[in-house]
Amino acid sequence: MMSTVKVDTLGQQIIDRYQKGFPLSTTPFKDIANELGLEEQRVIDCVSSLQESEIVSRVGPVFNHEKAGASTLAAISVPEQLLNEVADQVNRFDEVNHNYAREHEYNLWFVVTATDEQHLERTLRAIQNTTGYAILNLPMEQAYHIDLGFKLNWS
Amino acid sequence: MSEAHSAPKLNDIQQQALKCAIQSGLPVDSRPYLTLANIIGGSEQQVITCIEEWINNGLIKRFGLVVKHHKLGYNANAMVVWNIPSHLVDEIGERIKQSGLVTLCYRRPRRLPDWNYNLFCMIHGKDRGQVLQQLNQLIKTCQLTEIEHDILFSYKQFKQCGGRFHRQHHTAPSAHCVPERKAINHG
Numbered sequence: 001m002m003s004t005v006k007v008d009t010l011g012q013q014i015i016d017r018y019q020k021g022f023p024l025s026t027t028p029f030k031d032i033a034n035e036l037g038l039e040e041q042r043v044i045d046c047v048s049s050l051q052e053s054e055i056v057s058r059v060g061p062v063f064n065h066e067k068a069g070a071s072t073l074a075a076i077s078v079p080e081q082l083l084n085e086v087a088d089q090v091n092r093f094d095e096v097n098h099n100y101a102r103e104h105e106y107n108l109w110f111v112v113t114a115t116d117e118q119h120l121e122r123t124l125r126a127i128q129n130t131t132g133y134a135i136l137n138l139p140m141e142q143a144y145h146i147d148l149g150f151k152l153n154w155s
Numbered sequence: 156m157s158e159a160h161s162a163p164k165l166n167d168i169q170q171q172a173l174k175c176a177i178q179s180g181l182p183v184d185s186r187p188y189l190t191l192a193n194i195i196g197g198s199e200q201q202v203i204t205c206i207e208e209w210i211n212n213g214l215i216k217r218f219g220l221v222v223k224h225h226k227l228g229y230n231a232n233a234m235v236v237w238n239i240p241s242h243l244v245d246e247i248g249e250r251i252k253q254s255g256l257v258t259l260c261y262r263r264p265r266r267l268p269d270w271n272y273n274l275f276c277m278i279h280g281k282d283r284g285q286v287l288q289q290l291n292q293l294i295k296t297c298q299l300t301e302i303e304h305d306i307l308f309s310y311k312q313f314k315q316c317g318g319r320f321h322r323q324h325h326t327a328p329s330a331h332c333v334p335e336r337k338a339i340n341h342g
Contacts, residue, residue, distance in 0.1 A: 020217035055226045058180025061215040087313040101311035138263040144248035145260040
């Protein structure tokens with residue numbers, strides 16, 4: 001079972017406020033510090049430590065890859081005892097950026113991101129050939145709601 | 156800022172290099188955009204203007220701290236998929252968005268006979284119970300009782316990292332992402 005990491009009040013404040021809308025100024029950490037009435041260094045230290053403890057994976061963009069190039073959600077159905085092995089094969093593709101086991105007959109779900117449609121098609125074929133399993137290819141057709149970071153419950 | 160308008164835009168190669176440079180995160184220092192500018196051979200203001208443009212045109216969905224939810228005790232996530240009559244899917248997609256109960260809501264194609272769901276949403280919670288509770292609330296709020304659905308809880312995370320841009324004309328990988336294998340607590 002995974003232990004939950006504690007985040008101090010400053011860390012919580014920064015996360016709540018800046019999952020989106022990080023300042024685009026020459027001194028963004030200073031701007032955050034000014035807003036919170038703190039020294040710039042405290043904010044830099046706080047964000048660094050959030051990254052070191054892997055609570056925050058990065059400060060930066062979440063790209064819309066449908067717009068940036070080509071991407072799709074793919075699924076395959078793998079016998080449970082082979083799941084780890086096949087997941088490793090899939091992970092070896094640089095174009096794969098999310099890969100999860102899910103409770104369904106289609107039990108391995110991954111997102112493939114490529115520079116363009118041809119690159120995407122090529123990658124899907126290659127994954128199919130490597131793993132030997134047919135891919136369910138489910139590209140996004142319409143986004144009603146995109147991930148904007150959600151409100152966390154700190155209790 | 157007038158300076159921003161008079162400065163020429165970053166060229167395509169610089170823009171591609173900037174995408175590669177920021178996808179793994181900004182340097183956490185006092186002048187992160189200056190550091191990036193030095194890496195890609197542009198000016199600090201060009202970098203800022205370019206990122207602003209990407210946010211405005213939707214290439215960047217959000218710009219800020221990207222949280223690893225499982226570290227904060229968000230151990231359950233379910234992809235909930237729905238089989239919605241095609242003429243209703245846009246209306247229901249909007250309703251689900253309005254509910255504020257999901258983190259994502261996308262329409263995707265059916266693949267008959269293997270797959271007959273056309274609307275996908277993601278629900279995150281601290282445990283399975285919380286996710287199911289949220290789903291029940293969603294069904295009530297959005298009047299989805301009659302709609303066939305399935306709940307795909309995740310139970311293992313094999314890899315998770317931001318999507319990647321690949322430096323054109325280079326074979327070297329543009330960013331480092333270590334695949335991880337994590338058991339996810341069912342709660």
